[in-house]
Amino acid sequence: MTEYDSPWKEILDKYFDQFLQLCFPELYQAIDWRTPPKMLDKELQQIAQESETGQRIVDKLVEVRLLSGQLEWLLVHLEIQSQPSEAFARRMFVYFYRITDKFNKPVVSLAVLGDTNPDWNPQQYEQSLFGCRVRFEFPTVKLLQFENRLDELERSENPFATVILAHLMTLKTVGNPVDRSQWKLRLLKPLYRKGMSRETIRDLFRVIDWMMDLPTDIALQFENELLLFEREKQMPYVTSIERHGMERGIQRGIEQGIEQGIEQGIEQGIERGIERGELVGQIRLYQQLLGQQEQPRDQLIKEEVDVLQTQRDHLRQQFKSVDRK
Numbered sequence: 001m002t003e004y005d006s007p008w009k010e011i012l013d014k015y016f017d018q019f020l021q022l023c024f025p026e027l028y029q030a031i032d033w034r035t036p037p038k039m040l041d042k043e044l045q046q047i048a049q050e051s052e053t054g055q056r057i058v059d060k061l062v063e064v065r066l067l068s069g070q071l072e073w074l075l076v077h078l079e080i081q082s083q084p085s086e087a088f089a090r091r092m093f094v095y096f097y098r099i100t101d102k103f104n105k106p107v108v109s110l111a112v113l114g115d116t117n118p119d120w121n122p123q124q125y126e127q128s129l130f131g132c133r134v135r136f137e138f139p140t141v142k143l144l145q146f147e148n149r150l151d152e153l154e155r156s157e158n159p160f161a162t163v164i165l166a167h168l169m170t171l172k173t174v175g176n177p178v179d180r181s182q183w184k185l186r187l188l189k190p191l192y193r194k195g196m197s198r199e200t201i202r203d204l205f206r207v208i209d210w211m212m213d214l215p216t217d218i219a220l221q222f223e224n225e226l227l228l229f230e231r232e233k234q235m236p237y238v239t240s241i242e243r244h245g246m247e248r249g250i251q252r253g254i255e256q257g258i259e260q261g262i263e264q265g266i267e268q269g270i271e272r273g274i275e276r277g278e279l280v281g282q283i284r285l286y287q288q289l290l291g292q293q294e295q296p297r298d299q300l301i302k303e304e305v306d307v308l309q310t311q312r313d314h315l316r317q318q319f320k321s322v323d324r325k
Helices: 005-014 016-023 025-030 041-049 088-103 143-155 159-172 177-193 198-211 216-233 241-264 266-289 305-324
Strands: 060-065 071-079 107-113 124-129 132-137 140-142
Touching (some): 005 198, 016 025, 088 107, 088 124, 088 132, 107 143
Parallel strands (some): 107 140
Antiparallel strands (some): 060 071
């Protein structure tokens, strides 16, 4: 199942300025970026823990210095969901007044809407009763509105343009893994040509890979194409045999670990099973990359860990020898 929230949280920590530049340019221009933004995760956690009912999704609370010299707190509230929420505007208001009340700081609340309903775009919360009235307005960005700017996003050197493209193409390719794989490569390849740093490319790959998940067979084809592309460019930035082997092997390893855990102790069995699952995934991927016939997963999973480690190490050496030629 595709996960949108965690990749956004992770990338915001490192590229918060590029995020504002693309999504909230007026605010971006008002901030003095010579003073690094301060992520106030602990302060935000205090507010989240005080929620009495319902689900609260607040991703980032950030302190920035404005060009005027003032320090301001920004509440960046990301609502990444496939269905609109009637309680969203009220939730924005609740967090706004709780942060203002608890810390006595001015707050700017921002919302990014990543759902698929073009008609849902809440921008205010209002309550009125017997002459008592509250009206709370907040800026929003609707990611669907970027659909008519895809060419601009693809040409942009702003890392967050790639994040938004990945989000949009993940939504667009639901149920179509072949198209998703093609878009995944289409998003990654230009990063090398744009002259981005190794670290930035790896950061963006992690987000794209996390969002644009693929079934195992198509994931293998994608990995091979990316590996060939990196070899051609002599830029081995993101491919990782161990990482992909772990992802494919871990589920089977957990299952095997649980079975062993009945006799050996659940915790120890699961840990051992995960290790075995990682090794099985790595072995099968090395075999695939070397053009060898892949051993059946069920056969490999029965081997002892030390046997799997020896086989994995041997295949790794073979792969390195081929890679140097």
